[in-house]
Amino acid sequence: MAQESFVLIVSDRPDLARDLARGLVRVIRSRVLTPRVALPVEIPLIVLVDVDDEANAADWLSRYHAFRVPCLYAPRKAAADAATAPHLVGATRTLSAGATRPIMLAALFDLIDAVRQARVQTARASVRASLVNGLAGQAGLVIQGAFEAAETGQPVKAAEIDSGTEVILEAVSDCGIRAWLDTIAKHDSQLYQHSLSVAGFAAAFALELNFNRADQMRLAKAALLHDLGKARIPVSILNKPGKLDAEEMAVMRTHPDIGADILAGQGEFDRTMLDVVRHHHEMLDGSGYPAGLSGDRIPDLVRLVTICDIHSALTERRAYRQPLPHDEAHGIMCRMSSKLDLVLLKAFAPIVLRSAGYALVD
Secondary structure, eight states, X not given: OOOOOEEEEEESOHHHHHHXXXXXXXXXXXXXXXXXXXXXXXXXXXXXEEXXXXXXXXXXXXXXXXXXXXXXXXXXXXXXXXXXXXXXXXXXXXXXXXXXXXXXHHHHHHHHHHHHHHHHHHHHHHHHHHHHHHHHHHHHHHHHHHHHHHHHTOOOOHHHXXXXXXXXXXXXXXXXXXXXXXXXXXXXXXXXHHHHHHHHHHHHHHHHTTOOHHHHHHHHHHHHHTTGGGGGSOHHHHTOSSOOOHHHHHHHTTHHHHHHHHHHTTTOSXXXXXXXXXXXXXXXXXXXXXXXXXXXXXXXXXXXXXXXXXXXXXXXXXXXXXXXXXXXXXXXXXXXXXXXXXXXXXXXXXXXXXXXXXXXXX
16 A cells, blocks of 8 residues: 655754644644654655754755655754855755744645645646557557558558547547657657658647537548658658759659559548648649649648648658757748748647647637
């Protein structure tokens, strides 16, 4: 059975120590020790050190600092040299010199609340990490299977892609885009990682735009398959650790048509899906490929995936460069005003903040 949490009060003032313990009794159990006894076997939740001898106080604080136990130090008088105080107590919170019982109790209650909340958050984070790891593993198998099928001429099974898309939507909805990105960053294949990343951004974007479930599925599914044609691009080009030459770039630029043709030949994927796979490199000013589409000829679903694709590419580690921070990548994209839909790009901004680890309050 796990040891119940308790507050350890180390004090050379028995009456005050017992008074503090009585003040805590309805919140948490406590244990009172004099400063000359041995370190107890149990690890407390919090330690309060109320000892007149600074050397002895420092000894107690350093013991629990090694165990990462939050400590409160109640000095009797102000340090003669303020610069030495941090050395004395390390990361410990120090109360004002001569702190009274009410001040000590208030500080204890505050620290107890903070530690308990941190433990709850840690437990929740552990559950989320376990969940997103499992879901990312499932989605990874789906996209790996799709690329292997495309490479060997086997059917890309629409039902399996739907299943993988559901998994991605669940992971991003329940755990957030930051947790999803952190998890898929561990994937061995950069190609699969990119597909999972773009699909994760698309799922987050669809949720941000309050799409209904069918449209969430449509956007995330299109994003998951957008680079399917790269299954038939030579690995030497895909993984080249540097800039592609003109001939290699011409080969690389065939992947949108290849992917769309693979899916079109199966008859299980609708026109909107094929448009995304074929046209996700088109730009509003007509400078993209493979068809040089511009303006209104580029559907909204394509514009959405293009934003997710470019942001993902800029923020991923590549053999020839380090990943850009999310805000820097977004700034670059905002300057692509003739190429990207700036209204949609503005709507993407909250996803950028969440990807960088900021928690937005709705």
